[in-house]
Amino acid sequence: MIVSNSISKKYEKSHVLQHVSLQVRKGSIYGLLGSNGAGKTTLMKIIAGIARPEDGEITIDGKGVFEDTEVKAKMFFLSDSLYFFSQYTIKQMADFFRDTYPDWNQERFLKLQHLFQLDMKKKISQFSKGMQRQVAFWLALSTMPEYLVLDEPFDGLDAVIRKKIKNLLVQDVAEREMTIVISSHNLREIEDICDYIGILHQGKLLLEKDIDDLKSDIHKVQVAFREKPDTEVWDGLDILYKERRGSVILAIVRGKEEHIVSHLEQYHPVILDLLPLTLEEIFVYEMGDAGYAIENILV
Ligand SMILES: Nc1ncnc2c1ncn2[C@@H]1O[C@H](COP(=O)(O)OP(=O)(O)OP(=O)(O)O)[C@@H](O)[C@H]1O
DSSP: OEEEEEEEEEETTEEEEEEEEEEEOTTOEEEEEOOTTSSHHHHHHHHTTSSOOSEEEEEETTEETTTOHHHHHTEEEEOSSOOOOTTOBHHHHHHHHHHHOTTOOHHHHHHTHHHHOOOTTSBGGGSOHHHHHHHHHHHHHHTOOSEEEEESTTTTOOHHHHHHHHHHHHHHHHHHOOEEEEEESOHHHHTTTOSEEEEEETTEEEEEEEHHHHHHHEEEEEEEOSSOOOGGGGTTSEEEEEEEETTEEEEEEESOHHHHHHHHHTTOOSEEEEEOOOHHHHHHHHHHHTTOOGGGTOO
């Protein structure tokens, strides 16, 4: 488990991270969302043990990450700005990684060639940007990390390869309990693989949610009554948003489906429908409830 305990970081006088606390369960995928400059890269570097916070601490399985080489050997940090030795081919880079990472898996490296289909004898610098990102994933997954920290990893990848890589990530999480922290400025880009989403804004963690809970605990309700109902109809429900559209009332309600339905049925509605929300819609209402306009924070 990765635990971030009240992490704060300053660059000169500006507070880039302020008391950021989060937990990433073993074998789960945590998506860290935020706009440009929110502090994602800074937090990812601290989680990976590359940068040091002014205050607070990151522990992985109870051990402080910054000083612990053993913990770092089980982790791979895929930075948003890739780095390879300039004259190296994929094969030479793989040889270097094999000597560096104790759990390097040569068999897997060779197997993944079928998926990435890149010439192993070509210099990495001669590949396109998106292809270089593929090389980075290929090498990262061959180190068999227990913890994978991915900073904006899908930038520049086409939809087909993105899908293939996501499948590989989910497979590693399911089969060998790999733990992933992944950052993005785009909810749609990562929502299909994440178990948890945290939203970072101006260095603070605004909201943190378990995706399954979110989807099962928030509903769009369309309801109409024969006569104008008393306001007490809504008492006892956790309403995030409500508007009237003609005779139909549309409400976004937090809570279990059975509770919402049985509560409203007491008032004999002529229409009562519960509709699913997209994750994006859920965040719009949740963030609105927390006092933020999501359109200023996420795309
Ligand atoms: N080495 C540095 N020196 C001074 N300020 C820095 C440094 N690195 C980052 N910052 C500042 O910290 C803030 C957060 O930067 P960070 O790169 O963590 O954001 P981000 O969420 O990853 O943004 P993006 O989505 O644009 O990559 C920014 O205001 C940035 O200017």
